[in-house]
Amino acid sequence: MKKRPRTLPRRPVGADSTRIACFFSTSGHSGVDRAAGHLIPALARRGYRVDLLKVRQHGPELEEIPEGVTLIDLGSRHTLACLPAVIRYLRRCRPAVMLSDKDKVNRVALFARALARAPTRLVLRSGTTISLDLATRGALERWIQRHSMGWLYPFAEQVIVASSGVADDMTDYTGLARARIRVVPPPVIPANLFASELPRPDHPWFGQSDTPLILSAGELCSRKDFATLLRAFARLRAERSCRLMILGKGAARERLLALAETLGVAADFALPGYVRDAHAYMAHADLFAFTSRWEGLGFVLIEALAVGTPVVSTDCPSGPREILDGGRYGPLVAVGDDAGLARAMLATLDRPLPKRVLQQAAQPYEIEASTDAYLNAMGLAARAWS
The missing domain is CATH 3.40.50.2000 (Glycogen Phosphorylase B;)
Incomplete structure (x- = not known):
């Protein structure tokens, strides 16, 4: 039985080194959805508490909610409108790391952490060859995404992508230093x-x-x-x-x-x-x-x-x-x-x-091999899993 998203948990006394936040806003049937559907349970199997921050009517949707995973309703169908809720979450829950994906979500994560003044490490992911993905978009959207990556992403602790080609393209297109980008294979195969x-x-x-x-x-x-x-x-x-x-x-x-x-x-x-x-x-x-x-x-x-x-x-x-x-x-x-x-x-x-x-x-x-790589990129211990 699916668990219903709930409101924010009580604030811990100190920073929570065992908590990971996953902040996505997806179509429900994309590669990000499939990767999240594998990664989130795998992180929970390692003993981490995982909070999936939910933009209403957006994915990812987990078929079953494993022990240790909490759905948190951010209260809006629009990613940018979720900014106040993400700020409140970071102030109250203080996860060790917040993993986000896609540029609009990544920007909200960056602004939320800055405004919350939280000690949470940010790991930003981008899943496509950005120059080609933006080629058919409007001039304003191209400008915003190109410059937000070049100017804002250096404030994150880590930027991760799925392939070296995506990393090279991101550097060439946005000016983000290649040394700041890490290739992490996504969890695809059980x-x-x-x-x-x-x-x-x-x-x-x-x-x-x-x-x-x-x-x-x-x-x-x-x-x-x-x-x-x-x-x-x-x-x-x-x-x-x-x-x-x-x-x-x-x-x-x-x-x-x-x-x-x-x-x-x-x-x-x-x-x-x-x-x-x-x-x-x-x-x-x-x-x-x-x-x-x-x-x-x-x-x-x-x-x-x-x-x-x-x-x-x-x-x-x-x-x-x-x-x-x-x-x-x-x-x-x-x-x-x-x-x-x-x-x-x-x-x-x-x-x-x-x-x-x-x-x-x-x-x-393979899912567990990829989970090890994700934990390493997030600066967390690759604990044994059951």
Whole structure:
């Protein structure tokens, strides 16, 4: 049974070295949500008390609230309007560390600590390649985010990102010193996934050895560039029988279906919608294709590797090159290159890497290993867990 968010706990006599605050404001289905859903329980398992500061009607949403985790309602649906509540929380609870994510939330965290005059250490996270993420935003929003990172983030004790590419981009775009940014692998993979025998999905396309199934997953939007994947699939299908399935929902759904009709591959193309747990789909696919134009890392690419499914990926900024060790664990192709992608998919279907080799690439993103890295970045002890 879910616990209801409650008001602030009583103020401790002194600073609380065992308390961690997590301040996020998410869509409810993003990579940050998935990482938070793994990290928060893992921190609690280490014996820390974790407060999840909740912006109303925003994620992350935890399916179950573990012992040691408290939801704190900040009283508003708008992140900036939560500033007074965050100030009151810091004054009363005095957590050892507050971890926040996304620039607007990070700014509130910085202002709240300054106004609260709290001894809490701030660890700010950014999860995307910021220059590309802001490229389509308005001039004012770009200016605010660019300069807030360059001017305000030095007041935090630590800035963390998911990949070296994101760190380098942040330095180049905002002027924040590279030495102030630490790469910390996010918690993506539960340890038992590496050895799990996942059930075959209830779909007729799985388990047909004579017709390889290519899978992808993500929001149906321009950033994921599934149009290039469809064009590459049409090239590949002209040479051999195969099928393509993309898991996810989004505004590009009808455009992708229309493109499949135009390319003449609609009969072998499926969009089943959003699947909450895609691991079984990945495990029983013959190939996973990742075609983003830009990312912060690429969680689904890591998940596919963890279940031992061969992958191909665009060499987008940032993440895939690091995950795949420069192509060691799967080919990298130029963004938007459907011909190159088709060749890479054909070669990988013909000569897939062994499962045990593919899983090596996902090991740094195992939940407990990542939790150790987060605690180290927060300046806290990596306690034993149960």
